Amino acid sequence: MPELPEVESYRLLAEGAALGRRISAVEVLDPRYLRSGNGIDVAGALVGHAFLAARRIGKLALLDTDGGATLGMHFGMTGTLLVDDRAGVDGLLYTAHDRSPVHERFVLRFADGGRLAMHDPRRFGRVEVDPDESRLGVDLLEVTPRQLGEVLGSSRAPLKARLLDQSLLAGTGNLIADEALWRAGLDPARQAGSLRPAEIRRLHRHLAATIDLLLSRGGSHLGDLLPARRPDGRCPRDGAALERRTVGGRTTFSCPLHQH
DNA sequence: ATTGTGGCCTGCCCGC
């Protein structure tokens, strides 16, 4: 699913194509897609209003309306944002070949006849009005070395698990975590609190470089490690057989030769 | 409190 680069492309799409258009209708095609713990009436909050700004915190896209309400969109593992049937990114696995309307879960109609839709075959995504933004930690694009040190803290959890904890560091997904740790030469399973200051700085540098690279390439699935993320995969750097494990509950590939 | 696990869903790929 979308990691930060994909959600950023959705944000850019919304910013360029959805701002200033009056919303005329809300279609919740899948009732479970609505996360309505705060009891806010989605249609009531959106209809008649227009979006003023498109923001993003981690993997959460946020559209602020001129009525004061904010539409929050999570894309789960297979979600895509469509505006007037243009997609935010191409080449997303699982959805690239199939944008069948039956997989649309949430649609906004604009008074000008256009539409904004969330397409999500696997239905792990969610929409919510006025989501609690404080649930999310510092955004991966903005984290400082000092903040990264605080994210890791003295935790005994695996390093990778901490990087994936959205309440601490927002935006890191499984692929980006593997790619950055591979580049930084750090073992994903190491206790987070065991990193020395120099290693934290190194990790910060490689996280930043990784996200910049993937943003410029246009997708979290375009990393250098990704082609080797398969059985019998070999480290693109030194040719060693990659190790495949579950770390932090997620499938993890790493190089036993240069990641410590 | 922190850390780990199962479950949510659907589609694809592989092996039999």
Next chain:
DNA sequence: TGCGGGCAGGCCACAA
């Protein structure tokens, strides 16, 4: 060719 099992980039509730 058909079918079952395993697997997938996220997140949440719950258990220990």
